[in-house]
Amino acid sequence: MIGLSERTVRARNAKRAYLEAGSGPPIVLLHGIGSRAASWNTQLERWSARYRVVAWEAPGYGSSDDLTAPEPEAADYADALAELLYVLEIQRPIVVGHSLGALIAGTFAARYPDAACGLALLSVACGYGHLSLIDRERRFSARADDLRTLGMDGLAEKRSSAVLSPHASAELRARVRETMATLRESGYLAALRMLTNADLLAVTPKIRIPTLVACGAEDAVTPPEQNRRVAASIPSARFKLIERAGHAVTLERPDELDALLLPFFASVAGS
Numbered sequence: 001m002i003g004l005s006e007r008t009v010r011a012r013n014a015k016r017a018y019l020e021a022g023s024g025p026p027i028v029l030l031h032g033i034g035s036r037a038a039s040w041n042t043q044l045e046r047w048s049a050r051y052r053v054v055a056w057e058a059p060g061y062g063s064s065d066d067l068t069a070p071e072p073e074a075a076d077y078a079d080a081l082a083e084l085l086y087v088l089e090i091q092r093p094i095v096v097g098h099s100l101g102a103l104i105a106g107t108f109a110a111r112y113p114d115a116a117c118g119l120a121l122l123s124v125a126c127g128y129g130h131l132s133l134i135d136r137e138r139r140f141s142a143r144a145d146d147l148r149t150l151g152m153d154g155l156a157e158k159r160s161s162a163v164l165s166p167h168a169s170a171e172l173r174a175r176v177r178e179t180m181a182t183l184r185e186s187g188y189l190a191a192l193r194m195l196t197n198a199d200l201l202a203v204t205p206k207i208r209i210p211t212l213v214a215c216g217a218e219d220a221v222t223p224p225e226q227n228r229r230v231a232a233s234i235p236s237a238r239f240k241l242i243e244r245a246g247h248a249v250t251l252e253r254p255d256e257l258d259a260l261l262l263p264f265f266a267s268v269a270g271s
Contacts, residue, residue, distance in 0.1 A: 004044060006037070008063055011083040017063040018084070019055045022048025025269035026093035028085065029055040030101030032125070033191045034159065034180045036061060039098075042254045051265065054093075056084060058104070060187020072190050074127070074198040078108040082115065094118040094265055098250055099125045099222060100191055103200050106230075109211075110203040118268030119211040120261055121237075123222045123247050124230045127198025140196040144189060152188070156180035165218040165246035172251060204233040210268045211237035214260060216245030216252065 004019045019037045021044045029040045037055040047053045057064040059072075059080050069076050081104065085093065095116045097105030102121040109119050128136050147155050160177040213231035215224055224241055231239035240260055245253040 004038075004041070006057070006063060009084070009087045011080070011087045014059070014065040014068075014080070014083075015063060016059075016065070016080070016084045016087075017057040017061075018088075019044060020053065021045070022051055022053050024051045025265075026052045026054065026090045027265065028081070028090065028093045028095050029053065030081070030095065030097040030104050031055070031058065031061070032099030032101050032123075033188065033195060034156075034163065034176075034183065035098070036179055036182065039179060039248075039251065043096075043250065043257075046254070046258060047262075047265075051094075051269070052090075054088065054090065056081065058101070058187070058191065060184055060190050064187075066186050067190055071197070072194045074103055074107040074194055074200070075111060077104045077194065078111045081108050082112055085115070092117040094120065094268060096120040096122065096261070097124075098122045099247065100195055103127055103195070103198055106200050106204055106207065107198075109209060110206040113206065113208055116209055118264065119207065119209055120264065121211065121213045121227075121230060122257075123215045123219055123249055124200070124213060124227050125195060125222055126200040126226060126230065127195050129197050129199030129202070136196050140192060143192055147185060147188065152183055152185060153181045156183075163221060163247040165216060165244060165252060167218075167244050168246065168248075168252055176248060176251065201229065201233055204230060205235070207234045208236060210264075212240065212261070212264050213237050214240040214242055214249070214257075216247060216249040217241050217243050218245060219247045219249070221247040 102124040
């Protein structure tokens with residue numbers, strides 16, 4: 001495994017952190033709500049042989065500054081991504097998002113229609129913006145109360161196992177738990193608020209670039225039916241199912257993910 005040190009830049013007066021490896025056509029990786037840039041280490045190592053691969057730390061994660069908006073929206077995260085790409089001089093990348101990162105990636109592609117050449121949405125979180133305000137607040141409060149009661153360590157212990165299938169090793173389960181325990185509470189709560197109010201399916205019909213949607217067949221967090229709906233809502237999308245994988249498909253099935261995504265990258269890179 002390659003050893004990568006976190007890098008930081010200033011983008012619109014905010015510090016943004018990321019990992020980077022390789023050279024060539026750019027690929028940008030967006031992690032989920034309970035994860036970090038390092039969750040992409042396998043992909044950074046493998047894909048950097050052909051591509052310039054950048055994995056961001058979302059606002060409020062790692063050394064990245066929090067967003068200033070008290071009630072952040074998906075568009076705020078998409079704008080932060082656009083600002084980072086501008087500073088890093090990355091033009092028309094392939095954007096790959098997992099879970100909450102897929103929500104951000106889809107919002108980015110809809111908001112900036114010419115900014116990316118391809119989109120891969122994995123284990124897609126759509127948000128709860130289609131629900132009533134009461135139901136949205138109930139969902140937010142349940143997880144926020146767990147955080148306040150248990151702390152990030154306790155929340156990681158409670159929630160980390162849900163993202164993996166029964167096939168995952170004890171080592172992988174420990175890795176997911178340890179990564180989640182390193183999250184900053186402020187960043188996690190801001191992302192949770194965004195997830196609570198977002199409605200990805202309201203913007204996906206605006207996406208016009210080649211898109212691949214995929215998830216694990218045993219994903220209990222963002223089930224296959226949900227991912228299929230996302231793919232069906234995007235005019236240029238196709239859907240693929242990855243067997244024997246849960247929500248954290250990037251960690252559980254990296255070989256199968258390579259077999260699926262590398263041909264897609266080759267077909268759209270530089271287009």
